[in-house]
Amino acid sequence: MTETAAGLRLELANTIGSADWRKALEIVPRERFLGDAIYLPHKGRDDLWVPMRCADTGEGEWLALVYANETWVTQVGGVMAEDASELVTGRPSSSSTLPGLVVRMLEAARIGESDKVLEIGTGTGYSTSLMCQRLGSDAVTSIEYDPVVAARARDAILKAGYTPTLVVGDGLYGYAENAEYDRLIATCSVRTIPLAWPQQVRDGGTITAPMRGWMGGVAFAHLTVAGDGAASGRFLKDDLSFMTARSHLPPPLPPLVRGVGDVRETRIDPSALDDQAALWVAQLAVPQAQCVWGENDTTFLIDVDSGSRAVVEPQSTGGWTVHQHGPVKLWDAVEDAVLLWREAGQPHQSTFGLTVTPERQRVWLGHPDGPSWNLPA
Numbered sequence: 001m002t003e004t005a006a007g008l009r010l011e012l013a014n015t016i017g018s019a020d021w022r023k024a025l026e027i028v029p030r031e032r033f034l035g036d037a038i039y040l041p042h043k044g045r046d047d048l049w050v051p052m053r054c055a056d057t058g059e060g061e062w063l064a065l066v067y068a069n070e071t072w073v074t075q076v077g078g079v080m081a082e083d084a085s086e087l088v089t090g091r092p093s094s095s096s097t098l099p100g101l102v103v104r105m106l107e108a109a110r111i112g113e114s115d116k117v118l119e120i121g122t123g124t125g126y127s128t129s130l131m132c133q134r135l136g137s138d139a140v141t142s143i144e145y146d147p148v149v150a151a152r153a154r155d156a157i158l159k160a161g162y163t164p165t166l167v168v169g170d171g172l173y174g175y176a177e178n179a180e181y182d183r184l185i186a187t188c189s190v191r192t193i194p195l196a197w198p199q200q201v202r203d204g205g206t207i208t209a210p211m212r213g214w215m216g217g218v219a220f221a222h223l224t225v226a227g228d229g230a231a232s233g234r235f236l237k238d239d240l241s242f243m244t245a246r247s248h249l250p251p252p253l254p255p256l257v258r259g260v261g262d263v264r265e266t267r268i269d270p271s272a273l274d275d276q277a278a279l280w281v282a283q284l285a286v287p288q289a290q291c292v293w294g295e296n297d298t299t300f301l302i303d304v305d306s307g308s309r310a311v312v313e314p315q316s317t318g319g320w321t322v323h324q325h326g327p328v329k330l331w332d333a334v335e336d337a338v339l340l341w342r343e344a345g346q347p348h349q350s351t352f353g354l355t356v357t358p359e360r361q362r363v364w365l366g367h368p369d370g371p372s373w374n375l376p377a
Contacts, residue, residue: 004060005063005066005067008066008067009030012025012067012099013025013026016069018107021103021134023134024129025103025130028126028129028160030067030096030099032156032159033096033125033126033153033160034066034124035082035124036053036082037052037053037074037081038051038065038072038096039051039072039081048087049073049087049088049089050088051081051082051084051088069099070098071097071098073095074094074095074149075094075095075149076088077089077091092243093246094123094124094146094149095123095124095243096126097242102126104240105187105240106127109183109185109208110183111183111185112182113134113135115182115183116139116181117131117135117139117181117182117184118142118200119140119141119186119187120171120174120185120188120245121145121186122143122150123149124149124152125142128142128157128164129156129160131164132162132163137163141165141166141178142164143168143169143175144167145168145169145170145171147168150168153166165178171186172190172194172245173196174194174197176196179199179201182202182205182206184207184209185208186242188210189212189218189243190210191376193207193209195356195358197209197231198223198229201231203227204225205225206222206224207222207223207231210240211235213283213284213287214283214287214288215279215283215289215290217281217282218240218276219235219352220235220349221233221235228357230355230358232354232355232368234350234353234354237350252304253302253304256292257309259323260309260323261325262323262325263323265315265319265321266319266320266322266335267339268334268335268338270297272338273291273338275346277346278346281338281340282338284375285333285334285336285337287376288305288306288328288376289301289302289308289330290302290304296314297314298312298314303330306326308324308330309323309325309326310323311323341365344365351365352364352365352366360377361374361375362374362375
């Protein structure tokens with residue numbers, strides 16, 4: 001098994017093709033971090049999962065699965081795969097991200113040999129161990145929110161021979177005890193940059209974090225810390241996204257209702273939001289809103305906080321109408337933002353930047369003095 005796994009690690013390293021992380025990919029045994037079971041989607045559904053166990057699978061088949069450049073779900077709705085005796089319904093809550101994406105994240109953070117790193121989201125511990133292999137265990141601190149996931153990761157990391165600082169807690173507060181850090185990376189998506197992060201990274205150090213809002217728009221932040229809790233930088237060209245930090249998830253939605261509020265024709269087709277950059281811009285305009293695509297091409301926007309709603313529906317004669325109700329005219333704001341983005345040439349999220357201060361977080365288009373939107377507090 002050891003010889004087979006070593007050969008598969010070599011193939012994986014060749015597939016990913018990273019010079020800086022190649023040695024770590026060839027050495028770190030991913031099979032330790034997947035444990036004894038994973039979840040597979042049941043008949044193509046995204047809410048029903050079936051556990052697949054190592055013990056029920058041939059050795060070669062299991063290792064081939066382990067070293068595939070794929071993401072494997074290890075926990076659904078708080079239930080670990082090895083603890084599941086039958087089908088489980090729910091959303092994935094922890095996974096082993098595909099190694100290629102893990103390495104892209106580490107490369108984007110521009111981690112160097114002498115860097116001290118804080119990782120937000122230990123997960124299975126695989127990425128933690130890659131960093132330990134390259135930087136040394138003393139240089140790595142990793143935080144995991146879920147105590148069950150954290151215990152499992154700790155066991156795997158220690159058995160693999162690494163001894164980083166492992167913390168159970170909310171990574172959104174960082175870990176001040178080991179500060180200052182040269183690099184902070186998040187293996188979970190966040191809605192805003194937690195204010196503790198810039199305070200724990202040295203001047204000139206960086207924060208690299210995927211961002212995801214309540215409408216599903218994503219961007220990949222790479223910020224340089226300037227001191228006094230401030231950080232700024234442009235978003236990267238990679239469209240990376242991870243599971244959202246649990247405290248940054250949206251609140252439950254109320255029932256979806258049609259035909260309420262003022263009605264008018266729309267200025268844009270709601271299919272414009274199929275473009276990820278347009279969705280990102282729309283989300284900036286209404287950061288408290290959630291978006292639901294319903295039957296018959298109906299689009300619902302709901303701001304639970306203010307009780308505001310917008311429902312966009314096709315007209316039988318062509319075009320679209322929107323009903324808006326509540327203190328915030330959600331669709332007005334979305335249209336204004338998307339039309340501004342179109343006038344700017346429909347740029348990718350990497351044309352935007354983010355400035356973080358203790359007082360506010362501001363996303364800007366083009367340059368810091370360009371059009372801007374505040375992220376939620």
